[in-house]
Amino acid sequence: MSKNGKMRVRFAPSPTGALHIGGAHTALFNWLAARHSGGTFILRIEDTDNERSTPEYEQTIMDGMAWLGLDWDEGPKKGGPKGPYRQSEKMCEYTEIADTLIKSGQAYRDGDAVFFRVPTGEQITFDDIIYGEISVASEKASVNTDGTVKDIVLIKSDGTPTYNFAVVADDHGMDVTTVIRGEDHLANTPKQILIYRALGWDTPNFAHLPMILGADKKKLSKRHGATSVFEYKDMGYLPESVFNFLALLGWTPGNDVEIFDRFFAVEKFELSKVTKKPAVFDMKKLDFVNQEHLKAMDPRARYEAIEPFWREMGFDVGKFPAAYLENALVLMGGRGKTTRELAEFSDYFLDFDVVKSRYTANDITPERRENLKNCFGEMLWKFSPDNWEAEKLEDFARGWCDTNGVSLKEIAMPLRFALSGRKVSPGVFEMAALIGRDECRDRLAHFGFVG
């Protein structure tokens, strides 16, 4: 951890794809560790594979992190005292370091490549913050399939450094105190420690995070569906929900608390309390977490979260007062697991055409239609736009049903369909009140529910 407990940690993605769930999880835990300790979060781009790395992917990874609210203190573009933060920009550093290893006889050139001589008879032991003590014989750290010792490639024939070499050079060069990364790197760590030792460098602390698995318990991949964080954004998951859910994979703040915000997570986070067991990504739980955050939002925030989806659906959001739409969402209550769902479920507040496309009223028998005409006719006659209030409408409807020997349902359901085109909605009278008398009259008239 180093001086005063402040950690210097880094998230080091290679820009060969969008920010996926696994990467986001790693980034999140690094961010949490940095923020909890009051330390520094570094973003380093590992783009030594120039075949697959692109600036576009680099940007989308940054965008993904920004969406999740994971801000970094040092990194490309932003800069910092230990830059550059893109491996492609510091190639000569790696060759220099490799040269010192060649001079000391610990590495050798073979063609254009540089190989590290793996020593035998040494024991490599380190204390992983999460996994505990790991110990491997040096001759087992890098082997061929037949079990013989295999020297480690430091510099590839094209002059670029390998991952295992660059990561050591950079973590040391950037004064990283704690390397927090996925468990898939656990087996690489002994190789890296060998390089640290050869260079006479202190090793940082290591903390390997459990992997995130799909429902089939296999490492999360494309075949499990959405893997990019932006796919979750598009599906209508809030960034705070994805943050919350990801934090729960391998960690808990304690006291059975499961729904929390970033501030709470930062305060409670403890790297040493992270679980070792791989965690299965469970969409059902994500839905639940999302719904909880959705319910907890104030009307304004909720409106701002839903608005983009309404626009995407083609609605002219701007023609409605924000208060009207906010109230519509308040009425929606706990309905909808995602912002996208909520936007869809509430579409009739913005547009009557969608209602017409869903409902024809041809399920209404002539007798029932007479009832509706009588009831709604009287209702429209009785209440002016100023008196068009939920409680009054409901009282009237109940009273009318009583005196006419009709169940409330007989009135409520057609009203619900006429207004929303759906069989599921918030309370009809609240809905009617918000939509307003005149618009209700028009909608009822369209279906022939008023004389």
Added chain:
RNA sequence: GGUCCCAUCGUCUAGUGGCCUAGGACGCCGGGUUCUCAGCCCGGUAACAGGGGUUCGAAUCCCCUUGGGACUGCCA
């Protein structure tokens, strides 16, 4: 094959030798509220992989077995 790692309800987890006849949450199944659905409230289902030790006592410590996973690239 080799090396390393992991193992509590279907899932996420609490649990660090006695408070565990194993707790919470999601899911699922009932019931209640009700103009529908969601929500909310109440209840239920369901786990310490197996076997040996250690100990007065083990989900917790050790060993073995089994089952998973990672790595074993001049990818990262």
